[in-house]
Amino acid sequence: NTGLGVAVDGKGSILTMRGSTVSETAPHAGAFGVGLQVGTEAEVAGSGCLFDGNTYDGMSVFHTGTKAELSGTVLKGTLPAFDGDFGNGLVVAGGAGVVAHACLFEANATAGVLVINSGTNVSISDSALLNTLPGGALADSSETRGFMVFGDGVLAAQDCSLSLAGSIIAGNSRCGGYFYDRAAGTLSE
Numbered sequence: 001n002t003g004l005g006v007a008v009d010g011k012g013s014i015l016t017m018r019g020s021t022v023s024e025t026a027p028h029a030g031a032f033g034v035g036l037q038v039g040t041e042a043e044v045a046g047s048g049c050l051f052d053g054n055t056y057d058g059m060s061v062f063h064t065g066t067k068a069e070l071s072g073t074v075l076k077g078t079l080p081a082f083d084g085d086f087g088n089g090l091v092v093a094g095g096a097g098v099v100a101h102a103c104l105f106e107a108n109a110t111a112g113v114l115v116i117n118s119g120t121n122v123s124i125s126d127s128a129l130l131n132t133l134p135g136g137a138l139a140d141s142s143e144t145r146g147f148m149v150f151g152d153g154v155l156a157a158q159d160c161s162l163s164l165a166g167s168i169i170a171g172n173s174r175c176g177g178y179f180y181d182r183a184a185g186t187l188s189e
Contacts, residue, residue, distance in 0.1 A: 003031030005054060011041035011065070017049050025054040032056035032081060038096075041065035049073045056081050057091045058108065064095030064119060071101045078108040080135045087135040088114045092160075095119035103127040109135030111155040112172070115183070118159035125165040129153035132172040150174055156183035165189065 005022040008015045015038075027033040033055025038044045040063045051058040051074065058075035061068045080087035087109025092098045093116045104127065105112030112129040115122045134151040151173030156162045162179075163186045169176035179185045 001025040001033075002028035003033065004037055005035040005051075007037045007039075008042040008044055009037070009039045013042040015042070015044045017044070017046040019048045020046070021050045021052070022054065023050070023052040027055050027081060032086075033079075034058075034060050035075075035078075036060075038066055038068055039063050044068040045070075046073050047071045051075045051078075051089075053077045053079065055079045056086045056088075058089045060091040060093070061096045061098055062092070062094040066094075066096040068092075068096075068098045069100075070098070070103050072103065073100070074104045074106070075112075076104065076106040076108065080109045084136045086110050086137055087133070088112070090114070091116075092120050092122050093117045097121045098123070100124045101126055104130070105132075105153070106130045107133060109133045110137055110150045111135075111152045113154045113162075115154070115156040115160045115162045116158050120160040122161070123163045123165075124154075124167055126167060128168040128170075129176070130168070130171050132174075134173050150178070152176070152178045154178070156185055157181040158183065160184070162186070163188075
């Protein structure tokens with residue numbers, strides 16, 4: 001794949017994935033190489049899927065009203081862009097919502113899971129966020145400006161909400177969970 005592995009966009013667009021693999025999506029002609037991109041009020045349900053070795057983001061979910069539900073899904077080995085930017089397993093932004101259960105986020109760069117922007121809501125349960133590698137991102141918030149190096153199991157910022165329950169966060173190169181710029185989080189058994 002080049003540019004995008006799979007894209008789902010627009011109100012009323014719905015994709016169900018079962019036992020599917022999206023791998024090695026490379027950047028091309030201005031597209032980043034994202035494994036699965038879900039936007040503008042689309043909906044995705046994925047179970048038993050593998051996103052491996054994609055570029056920039058293994059999966060990105062963005063825009064108010066956009067939803068994704070994942071179970072038993074693996075997002076791993078996401079590579080940063082040529083400039084060292086991102087390499088996240090899962091990015092949820094712009095008011096989107098994601099529920100993930102029994103998922104594995106492993107050996108991604110920058111963040112296993114990145115949650116950002118007001119109204120964005122993510123709930124992760126019985127999952128593992130492991131061995132995130134150093135990676136970078138341009139941080140532009142009320143607290144931080146400029147390119148920063150991360151390596152976090154989960155990174156949450158800018159008025160988002162993240163709930164982690166019964167999950168393992170271990171072996172990440174910088175921080176297991178990093179919450180800043182008014183991010184709200186709940187960690188529980």
